[in-house]
Amino acid sequence: MRTQVAIIGAGPAGLLLGHLLRAEGIDVIIVERASSDYVLGRIRAGVLERTTTDLMDRLGLGARMHAEGLPHDGFHLADGERLIRIDIAALTGRQVMVYGQTEVTRDLMAAAPERGLQIIYDAANVALHDVESDRPSLTFEKDGAVRRIEADFLCGCDGFHGPSRQAVPPSVASAYEKVYPFGWLGILADVPPCTHELIYANHARGFALASMRSETRSRYYVQVALDEKIEDWPDDRLWDELAVRLGPEAAANLTRGPSLEKSIAPLRSFVFEPMRHGRLLLAGDSAHIVPPTGAKGLNLAASDVHYLSEALIGHYLRNDRDGIAGYSRKALARVWKSERFSWQLTRLMHRFPDGDAFDRRMQVAELDYIASSTAAQTSIAENYVGLPL
Template identity: 75%
Template sequence: MKTQVAIIGAGPAGLLLGHLLKAAKIDCVVIERQKPNYILGRIRAGVLERITVDLMARLGLDARLRAEGLVEEGFNLADGERLIRIDVANLTGKTVLIYGQTEITRDLMDAAPERGLTVIYGVNDVALFDIEGDAPYVTYSLDGAQQRIDARFLIGCDGFHGPSRKAIPDGVAREYERVYPFGWLGILADVPPCHHELIYANHDRGFALASMRSHARSRYYVDVALSEKVEDWSDERIWDELAVRLGPEAAANMTRGPSIEKSIAPLRSYVFEPMRHGSLLLCGDAAHIVPPTGAKGLNLAASDVHYAAEALTAFFQRNDNDAVAGYAARALARVWKSERFSWTLTKLMHRFPEDGPFERAMQVAELDYISGSVAAQTSIAENYVGLPV
């Protein structure tokens, strides 16, 4: 098979890029290791910045997003006693949208056949070749048969564990990583949210987050040591811990119910450079991971896709090699700023094992400062709603 662009990975980043390229009349094929039902079964984040919403609108795939998404004009930081509201709408003139990553993926997946986007699911043994030249190709097996796709560019949207990043030679690779000493224990339940806006809580007992997927489905988290096991946390134990950490106002409005899903997700900050090598471009988790504090993961992938689509369109429509050459610098500038915000918010809202009374006092002082400073709240709001692309 021959195409102009071969995309590895059919998560939201790969599908979004595929749709953008097809809209620009650029031939592309997407390959994916998993089957569609597995992809749609993954529980992921649901806070969308303007860049993600705008890309869906540009493609004309935002009808369900607009109808079902919840507009969020602000969010809250809690210190165990009070809620400190960050009025994102008034401070920035913008809002975010609550709409699950799974739903974004479903919308992109469902639209693929009618838009002529070829997506091949269930592939194995994916390998990338000749990425330093002008004729790279990717091989894979499907139903026991070996297959090959020849392309002008390969795009790695295959996540942290995929083969794309590993195809870049060690001699040019640079990795930056911070592994956090805790994970987020999450519970999903069909109960109304305890608050109409997200709450990030810093309590003496640890971090908690109250979020939602809809008016009738809630997602909560508490941070736990990496040694903890899900089976040791009953629903009742999680609800009890949430009620303490989120503070009295949230606890008074919290509805308890049986969990639909429970899991522990480890946290890390990770950046890989370069995000382009030869004819290979990396997008999303293939190049960077952010802790979920601040909800940047999906939105960073969307901004990568935006830059990649612009670069590839310039190359194929105007023979602009400089656009592709400049992709990594443009993407990384936004990646590092988002990494900074997620890292800062993680440090502010979590208790680290090495922290003592002084570090705890600094967190309390910082939250108190934020509560009375419009400048501090504006800085947080600007980063939360999404920096310009």
Template identity: 65%
Template sequence: MRTQVAIIGSGPSGLLLGQLLTNAGIDNVVIDRVSKDYILGRVRAGVLEEGMVGLLDSAGAGGRMHAEGLPHEGVLLAFDGQDHRIDLLGLTDKRVMVYGQTEVTHDLMDKREATGGVTIYDAGNVTPHGFAGDQPYVTYEMDGATHRIDCDFIAGCDGYHGISRKSVPESAIKTFEKVYPFGWLGILADVPPVSHELIYANHPRGFALCSMRSETRSRYYIQCALDERIEDWSDDRFYDELRRRLPSAHAEAMVTGPSFEKSIAPLRSFVAEPMRFGKLFLVGDAAHIVPPTGAKGLNLAASDVHYLFEGLQEFYGERSTAGIDAYSPRALKRVWKAERFSWSMTMMLHRFPDTEGFGQKIQEAELDYLVHSTAASTALAENYVGLPY
């Protein structure tokens, strides 16, 4: 098989890149080692920046998002038993859209099928080759045979644990990482959200986040120790702990119900540099991970797609390599700003082993300054809604 761009990974970044390329008349094939049902079964982020909303519209996959998604014009910071609202729209003239990653993926899959895009699922041993030279290709195994896809470029959209970054020689890549000493215990439940806007809570017992996927489905998190076990957390215990960390008005108004998904996620910051290796480009989680506090993971993948698509479109339309040559520095400049924001939100809202005493007073002072300073509130708001591409 021959194509122009081989895309490894059929998550939202791979599908979004594939659809933008298809719409531009650039041939591409998406390959994934897992099944379509497995991908749609993964529960991920749900806060979309306006930049990502625009990319989904450009891909022709934004219709259901606009019909069913929830535009949000503010977020709530809860501390000292009170809510403090950050007016995103008033401070930045921008909103965010609450719409689950699973729904984004579903919409992109539907659009790809409708436009005849080729996606190969359940492909074994997917491996990129030859990307340091002029004849890159991808191999995979299926039905007892090895298949080969020759291409001009390879986009590694296969996540943190994928083969794309692992295929790069260690001497050619530098990684930066910070591992946080806690995790998030999260549940999904078909109950109405406790608030129509997200609540980020700083509390002596630990951080909490009240989010949602729709007007009838809630996503709740509490900070927990890394050695906690899901089996030890009944729904009742989780809701009791969540209520303790929220202002009383929210705790009393909360509607509870059985969860249908429960998990513990460790938090880390990770960046790999550069994001281009010859004809191989790393995209999204293959190149970087952010703690979810800043709602940046999926959105960073979208900005990577934006930069790479622009470069590939320029290459095929104008025979210029300027865009693809600039891909890594352009993407990393935005990545590190999002890493900084996610790190700062994590440091400000969570309880660390040294938070007591001086550390706690610093958090309290920072939160008080943030909500009483228009300049500080604006800085948070413009980072939350997303810096420009």
């Protein structure tokens, strides 16, 4: 097979990129190792920046998002005694949209056939070849046969564990990583949210988050040690812990129900440089990971896709080579700013095992400052809604 752009990974980053390129008449094939059902079954983020919603609207695929999503004007930081509201609408003139990553993926997948976006699912053992040449390719196994796709460019949107990043020689790359000494235990339940806006809570027993996917489906998290087991957290224990950590105001409105899904996710900050090597370009989790505290994962992937799609469209439609050459530099400038915000908020709102009384007093002082400073709240709001592209 031959195409102009071969995309590895059919998550939201790969699908967004594929749709944007096809809308400009560029030939694209997406290769995904898993089945479509598996891709849709992954429970992920649900807070969308304007960058992400604008891309969906640009593709004409935002109707369901606007009909079913929940626009939010603010969110809360809690310190065990009070709720500090960050009024992002008043401070920035913008909103965020609560709409699950699964739903974004569903909308993009559903539109692919009618728009001529070819997606090959269940592609095993994907490998990238000759990425430094003018004729890179990838191979994969499907239905018992090895298949090859030749392309002008390969785009790695295949996540942290995918093969794309591994195709960049270590001699030309640098990886920066911080692994956090705790994880998030999450529960998804068909119960109404305890609040209309997200609550990020710093409590003596650890961090907690109250979020939602809709008016009738809620998503909650608590900070746990890395050696905790799901079976040690029956639903009742988790609801009890949430009621304590979120504080009395949220606990009074907490509706309990059976879990639809429970999982423990480790937290890390990770950046891989450069995001381009030869004819291979990386986007999303293949190049960077952020802790979920700042709701940046999917949104940062969307900003990568914005830059990458503009570079490829410029290459094919205007014979512009500068966009491809400058893609990594431009994307990484925004990546590092988002990493900073997510790291900063994680450090502020979590209890670290090696933290001492001084560290705790610094958290208290910082929360007091945020509560009383419009400038501090504005800085947080600007980062939360998404920095300019």
